Amino acid sequence: MANIKELSKQKELFTGGHRACAGCGAAIVARQVLAVAGPNTVVVSATGCLEVVSTIFPYTAWNVPFLHSAFENAAATISGVEALYKSWVRQGKYDKKLNFIAFGGDGGTYDIGLQSLSGAMERGHNILYVCYNNEAYMNTGVQRSGATPKGADTTTAPVGKVKKGKEQYRKNLTEIMVAHGIPYVAQAVVGNWRDLASKVEKALSIEGPKFINVFQPCRLGWSYKPELTCELGRLAVETCTWPLYEVVDGIYKITYKPKEKKAVSEWLNMQGRFRHLAKPENKPIVDDIQAQTDKFWENLLKKESVV
C-alpha cells in the first residue's frame, strides 16, 4: 500500500470546494476511499449529505464518473452500471479495468436502502459498497435511524420529560452483510486512515460484492467541536464502541485491538447527543450501553478465535 505521503501527492479525485461542514467525516471517507481506488473508478451515491454537498449544479467535487439517482437505491443503481460494464466487456466493446464503488449514509443503507443493498450483494455484482455511518439522518436534520445507538438524542427520538432519547439498540448491519456470505465485509473508522485504506485496497482486489461500514463522526448531529472528528472516531475504537475488523470469506480478523479498553462513558461524554446521560438518574442507561458494548466485543473475540 502507498504511504500517506504518496497518497497526498496524487491528483485529488474528491476535490476541495465542496459544501460539507467543517470537520465533516463523510468528506474524509470519500477522499480517502478514492485516493486508494484511483482514477479508474465509477462512483454511485445515494441521496444524502455526501451527494448534496459535492454536486450542487453546475459544480462537482468528483473527478471520477459519478451518478446519483435516488435515496434507497445506490446498490441497485451501481448494479446496473456494473452490469453494463460486464455486457460491454463480454461483447468486446470495452477493455479498461474499473472499480465500482457506491456510497450511502446509514439511513440510505441500514434503513431505506437495505433491500436494494441485500439484492445487489446476493446477486454477486463486482462492487464495493461503502456506508458512511454517522448513526442518524444528518442531511434532513438528525433523525434517528436503525444505526442510531441507544440513548442518543435525535430529533425524532428526542430527550424529553419522559423519554431519554432512542430506546432501542442499533441494528448490526455489518453482521447482516456477513450473513450474505459475500467475500469481504469490514468495519473501519474515520480517524484511522491506514486501516481504512488497507481495507479498501483489499476489498478492491477481490472479485465480487464487498461491504465496508465506516464509522463517521458527524459534528452537527453528534454535537462536538469540528476539530475532534478523527479523535472521536479513534475513541469509538478504543472504547470498543466500534471495533475495527474484517471478515474475509467468513473468517473474522480484528484489525486493531485496544491495549486497554476505555470506558464507554469517556466516549459518550464528548458528545452533545449523549449529554443527558451524564445525569445520575440516567446511569442505568450508560451501564446498559457499556454492557452491550462488552457483549459485542466478547462475541467478536470469540468469532475471531474460530478459524
Add this chain to the structure above:
Amino acid sequence: MPKINTVARTGNEAMAEAMRQINPDVVAAYPITPATEIVQIFASYVADGLVDTEFVPVESEHSAMSACIGASAAGGRTMTGTSSQGLALMAEMLYIASGLRLPIVLADVNRALSSPINIHCDHSDTMMIRDSGWIQIFSENAEEAYDNMIQAVKIAETAALPTMVTTDGFIISHGMERVDIFDDKDVKDFVGPKKLGHYLLNMEKPITLGALDLQDYYFEHRRQLAQAMIDSKAIILDVAKSFKEKFARSYGLFESYKLDDADRAIVVMGSTAGTAKVVADDLRAKGIKAGVLKLRVFRPFPKKEIAEALKNIKAVAVMDRSDTISGNEGPLALEIKAALFDSNIKKDIPDYIFGLGGREIRLEDIGSVYKDLGEMIDGKSKPKVTYLGVRE
C-alpha cells in the same frame, strides 16, 4: 419487401421476440403478472446465449428501474418490463429516468391497480405515471406491440426520453394471435447501434450525473424536458416513416378508422379499439356512419392532430379504461376535451369509463355508446361520465 415469418404468438411472446432481436446491453426486471412472461422468455434467451444482454434479476421493480438507470447512464441500451403495482413501485425512478434523459425502453402490460387487488386489464397503471416524462405508446394487438417495441428503441434514443410500450393485460399479453415477425438482421439494421453522447463509462471525460439542482437551474432542466417531449412528436412520426419504408407497416400518432365521412366516433386506446372497429363495421353495413379514433401515442399527446381529426364529426365519445377519481372524467376524456377546446371546437363529449379490473367489454356495450351518440345527433344530451358495464 421485407422478409416475413408468420407465426402464432401471444403479446408477451411478441414483445420478448422484439427484445431478442433488439439485443439490448442490459435488461433488469422483476416478475409480475401478467408481464412476467416477457422477462421469463427473455431470460431463456440469455440462458441459451442468443443475446449479448447482461440480465439483472433484481429484487423489486424499484431496483429494476434503478439498475436500468445505472446501465443506461453508463452508456448501454437498456430495457425492462413490468405491470401495475410494479410500475407504481417504479414511479419514483420513472421520473428520475426521464429527468436524466435516459432512453430506457419499458414494456408495460396494463393491469389494474390495487386496491382491491386484481390482475386483469385496465389502463390505471400507465395513466398513473402519465406525467412522468415518458413517451407512452399503446398497442391494439400483439403485432403492434412487436412493432412498437422496435420503434421505441429508435424513438427513445433520438428523443433522449424513456419510452414505454403498453399492451392490455391478458387480452393481448396472453392472447395467441397471428404475428408477422421480421428477419433478425432487418431489425438489427433498423435499430442500429446506440449512439453514445455523454456516458458514465467514458473515463476520458468523467461526468457527474444526477447533481443537486436548486432554484437557479432546476426549472431550466425541467423546461428542456418539456421541450424534448414536444419535439418527440416529430421523431415518432419520422421513425414511423422509416419503419414503413423498411417493413411496409404503417403507424402514426393515432389511427383514423373510417373517420373521414363519419358522423359519430369513439376515441379509445388498446385492444378495445379492435372491438370498436368491428362494431363500426356492423353499423356501416346498416348505413350508419360510425368511425373510431384509436389513439396510439398518449405521450406526447397529439392535441392539434386529434382536434383536426374530430372537428367535423357530429358526435364524439371517449372510452376510458381508467378513472381519475376526481369528480371529473377519465384521463383520456379530459385530454381530448382540452384538445378540442383549444381548437375552438365546442362539443359535448360523453366519457364512458369501462373495463376496470378486466371487466369484459362486449360488442353490445360499444354498440350502446354509438346508440347514445346517435341520440345526441338527434338533440338529446348524455351524462358527462357513464360507468359502462358496472352493476350499480
